[in-house]
Amino acid sequence: MILRIFGHDFHYECENLCRVWFPNEKINIVYDNSGNDAKEVVTRCISIEGGNRLEVFVSLDGKEKSLEAVVTAPESELRDKSELKTAQLIFEAMSELTGYTPPWGVLTGVRPSKLMLRLIADMGEEAAMNYFLGSLLVSPEKAKLANTVAKAEEEIVNLSDKNSFSLYVSIPFCPTRCSYCSFVSHSIANSNAKKMLPEYLEKLGEEIALTGAVASELGLKLESVYFGGGTPGVLEAPQMDRLLSQIENNFDLSTVREYTVEAGRPDTITPEKLRVLKLHNVGRISINPQTFNQRTLELIGRNHSVEQSLKAYMLAKTYGFKSINMDLIAGLPEETFEDFAASVDTAVALSPENITVHTLALKRSSELNASGAGVANGNTAKRMLEYASQVLTGRGYAPYYMYRQSKCVGNLENVGWCLDGHECLYNVFMMEECHSVLAVGAGAVTKLREPNGTNIERIFNYKYPYEYISGFDKITERKNGIKSFYLSY
Numbered sequence: 001m002i003l004r005i006f007g008h009d010f011h012y013e014c015e016n017l018c019r020v021w022f023p024n025e026k027i028n029i030v031y032d033n034s035g036n037d038a039k040e041v042v043t044r045c046i047s048i049e050g051g052n053r054l055e056v057f058v059s060l061d062g063k064e065k066s067l068e069a070v071v072t073a074p075e076s077e078l079r080d081k082s083e084l085k086t087a088q089l090i091f092e093a094m095s096e097l098t099g100y101t102p103p104w105g106v107l108t109g110v111r112p113s114k115l116m117l118r119l120i121a122d123m124g125e126e127a128a129m130n131y132f133l134g135s136l137l138v139s140p141e142k143a144k145l146a147n148t149v150a151k152a153e154e155e156i157v158n159l160s161d162k163n164s165f166s167l168y169v170s171i172p173f174c175p176t177r178c179s180y181c182s183f184v185s186h187s188i189a190n191s192n193a194k195k196m197l198p199e200y201l202e203k204l205g206e207e208i209a210l211t212g213a214v215a216s217e218l219g220l221k222l223e224s225v226y227f228g229g230g231t232p233g234v235l236e237a238p239q240m241d242r243l244l245s246q247i248e249n250n251f252d253l254s255t256v257r258e259y260t261v262e263a264g265r266p267d268t269i270t271p272e273k274l275r276v277l278k279l280h281n282v283g284r285i286s287i288n289p290q291t292f293n294q295r296t297l298e299l300i301g302r303n304h305s306v307e308q309s310l311k312a313y314m315l316a317k318t319y320g321f322k323s324i325n326m327d328l329i330a331g332l333p334e335e336t337f338e339d340f341a342a343s344v345d346t347a348v349a350l351s352p353e354n355i356t357v358h359t360l361a362l363k364r365s366s367e368l369n370a371s372g373a374g375v376a377n378g379n380t381a382k383r384m385l386e387y388a389s390q391v392l393t394g395r396g397y398a399p400y401y402m403y404r405q406s407k408c409v410g411n412l413e414n415v416g417w418c419l420d421g422h423e424c425l426y427n428v429f430m431m432e433e434c435h436s437v438l439a440v441g442a443g444a445v446t447k448l449r450e451p452n453g454t455n456i457e458r459i460f461n462y463k464y465p466y467e468y469i470s471g472f473d474k475i476t477e478r479k480n481g482i483k484s485f486y487l488s489y
């Protein structure tokens, strides 16, 4: 696709918006008339007396649409208003030519609920809703969703204070690699990765000790612990036991409100591992079927069966965890609306305390997605999420957490739904950046939040386990950044 920019600097917004309809298309931004492509978007901003005249021309495989508008505003507001108007014109033209009207309108940011919360604080709820509907062109259903989630998140954010922090532990290993995965995670089916795991855990233990010492020296208060990945469930029961003991030995867990281990793949779950998790007071676990359609599981490279998902859930239920989460994904390859609806019905019939409904993201680094072949289109994915919303609401689940990713099918969203009192606090703390997250392990990113302000600083660990192991000295050096950050405020 060619995106032509004349007379303005809104190229970033225009590019993001074009990607909503064409997530896999390479977008060439040009500032002249060079080149040609069957898909072309031309945007022009012309200065006129008291404002700007904006022109948008879209041509998609022979179908064309031209739109224009005049924006008048004081000088200080003119640029932003012109940018928004250009986005609205692109939205109108693209929606008409493609037959898909994205329900999030021109909103391309990843945290609509955070924006909603800020707007409510600035202008009040009614004006914030009107801005979502009238200016950002968000559908009434999604505006309501953003509003509901914003309120739920606010309550959780308010639990946090200036000394709060959460701990994230990264286990970037999985039984096999799913075709849609864009995370750095090694399949332990590969013998090198399997061999690396014990050494990885050694270093991880060292980093846990180091991080615990810093947290204690700074007098920080631990609110939540989250094991993610990857699939923490790939650890054998004794490895898990040792790791969880290391957490206990190095952190004061007396203030912890929530302890989550994303067990992840159903095929990793055993009675021994569940016993270990329970013994160490883990309260929330995730068992992620993604779909209850056997053919899809095979297609996406998840080496487990529907039967295993059901059995793992039933087994975990007998251990009395406070909350069990199940992840589902809308838009998986070859899945029809009916397939997805059946997965939602199955999950709801099991009544886990949390159900997180993701929309497939077409990431370049995943196996599946160079072509996006067989993936649901925007209109089907939209119907899938509408169905999930209707069924979950009917069964007493409420949305409490939401984020979006770039390249999500249909520019849709991921929503955490829960039964009353079962919100995953860590998800909200992390997404809303209301306190620091000290993160350990390969691929982990420590996010430091200024205790009395909003400044955020990040410390990156090495991405891959082999780099993490070989460059561990560097990691310990970087960890000093936590102390320097806090002492600078």
Ligand code: SF4
Binding pocket: 173, 174, 176, 177, 178, 180, 181, 182, 183, 185, 229, 230, 231, 264, 265
């Ligand atoms: S289980 Fe999750 S992290 Fe592991 S390969 Fe699949 S999508 Fe990636």
